[in-house]
Amino acid sequence: MSWKLPDIVSPSGDIFRQALRRQTELTKPPGSLGRLENLAARLAAMQGSGRPSLERIWISVFAGDHGVAEEGVSAFPQSVTREMCRVFTAGGAAISVLARQIGAVLEVVDAGVAGPLASPGLVDARAGNGTANFTRQPAMSEAQRDRALAAGAEAVSRAKRYGALLFIGGEMGIANTTSAAALACALLGVGPERLAGPGTGLDGAGIRHKCEVIETALRVHGEALRDPAEILRHLGGFEIAALTGAYLAAAAASLPVLVDGFITTVAALLAVRMHPVCAEWFLYAHRSAEPGHRLVLEALGAEPLIDLGMRLGEGSGAAVVVPLLRAACALHNEMATFAEAGVSGG
Numbered sequence: 001m002s003w004k005l006p007d008i009v010s011p012s013g014d015i016f017r018q019a020l021r022r023q024t025e026l027t028k029p030p031g032s033l034g035r036l037e038n039l040a041a042r043l044a045a046m047q048g049s050g051r052p053s054l055e056r057i058w059i060s061v062f063a064g065d066h067g068v069a070e071e072g073v074s075a076f077p078q079s080v081t082r083e084m085c086r087v088f089t090a091g092g093a094a095i096s097v098l099a100r101q102i103g104a105v106l107e108v109v110d111a112g113v114a115g116p117l118a119s120p121g122l123v124d125a126r127a128g129n130g131t132a133n134f135t136r137q138p139a140m141s142e143a144q145r146d147r148a149l150a151a152g153a154e155a156v157s158r159a160k161r162y163g164a165l166l167f168i169g170g171e172m173g174i175a176n177t178t179s180a181a182a183l184a185c186a187l188l189g190v191g192p193e194r195l196a197g198p199g200t201g202l203d204g205a206g207i208r209h210k211c212e213v214i215e216t217a218l219r220v221h222g223e224a225l226r227d228p229a230e231i232l233r234h235l236g237g238f239e240i241a242a243l244t245g246a247y248l249a250a251a252a253a254s255l256p257v258l259v260d261g262f263i264t265t266v267a268a269l270l271a272v273r274m275h276p277v278c279a280e281w282f283l284y285a286h287r288s289a290e291p292g293h294r295l296v297l298e299a300l301g302a303e304p305l306i307d308l309g310m311r312l313g314e315g316s317g318a319a320v321v322v323p324l325l326r327a328a329c330a331l332h333n334e335m336a337t338f339a340e341a342g343v344s345g346g
Helices: 013-025 035-047 067-071 079-090 094-102 142-162 176-188 204-224 228-235 238-252 262-274 276-281 292-300 316-334
Strands: 057-064 105-112 122-124 166-172 257-259 282-284
Touching: 013 035, 013 316, 035 316, 057 079, 057 094, 057 142, 057 238, 057 316, 067 176, 067 204, 079 094, 079 105, 079 166, 094 105, 094 316, 105 142, 105 238, 142 166, 142 228, 142 238, 166 238, 166 262, 166 316, 176 204, 176 228, 176 238, 176 262, 176 292, 204 228, 228 238, 228 262, 238 257, 238 262, 238 276, 257 262, 257 316, 262 276, 262 282, 262 292, 276 282, 282 292
Parallel strands: 057 105, 057 166, 105 122, 166 257, 257 282
Antiparallel strands: none
C-alpha cells in the first residue's frame, strides 16, 4: 500500500445555506431545535444533498501495539490488545453491540498488533509487530508510517464501495493513551501534566509516571518533532496513523466523519495539521472523561455533541451519538414547512 496527502475540497456552501433556509421554514420557532438544525445543514452540505441521510454507516476499529508499554504506562498487559481483537470479531465488545444497535458495518483492522493474529473476519493491514519504544527511538520508520496511513485510506475505500454515508473510526491498543498524549504535547506545545490521564485505570502515581515517560520521549526526539508527519512517526502508534489516514481519505472522498474520543481526536488534530480543510468534514461525538481531550478539542475549535463521562474508546462514544444525528436528519427532512402545513407565521 502507498500513501500520499490527498486533495480535499470543502463541503457545498450552497447546499449548507439552502438547508439552513429550510430550517427557518419548518413549523417551529427559529432556532428552537438548537444545534440539531446546524447539524442537519452540515450533513446536507457534506453529502451534497438537501435531504441528508444516515442509513449506511461504516465503523473501522484499528488495532495496534505500542513499544512504550514496556515502560509500565498501562494498568493492563499488552496481551489485552490481541484478546480484545478477538472479542471485537466475535461480537462481544461494546462497539460490537453498538454497531448492531445502529445497523452499522463493523470491521476490525490489524494495523500492527504485536504478532500476527489469526482471527476470523480481521482485516490484515499490518505496518509492523507493534511500534518501537519511543523513549529510546522513533516509534516507526517512514515506510511503516506511510503503510499505516494507507491502511486507513484503504478502510475508507471499503466504506465508499459499501455506500457509507458516515465514517466512524475506533481504536484499540494498550498504551495508546500515552502515545496520544505525547502526540498532543508535541502538536500543542504543552506539558504532559495537562494531557496525560488514567487511560485504562492508572492511579495518581501511575499518571505521574506516565508524564515522566512522555517528558523523556519529548526530550529524546526534541528538534525532530518538526511537522505533523514527523511527530506521528516519532511518537505515534500504527492505529493512530491509520485513523489519521482514514480521516484525510474520508474528507477527500466527501465522506462525513464522526470523531470519537481522546485518541481519535488526536488523530483528527494530526489530520487537520496535515491538511486544514479536512476539519470541515469532521463532527465530534463526545467529550471524553480522559482529561486531555478537552484541550485537544479546544485546539480544534470543536464542540462535542454529548458528555456522558465515557472513556472506553473503540468508537463507542461516536456510535452512541448516531441516533441523535439520525434524529437531526429526520426532523430536517420530514417536518412540514409553514406553507405546507398552512400555519401562519412562516
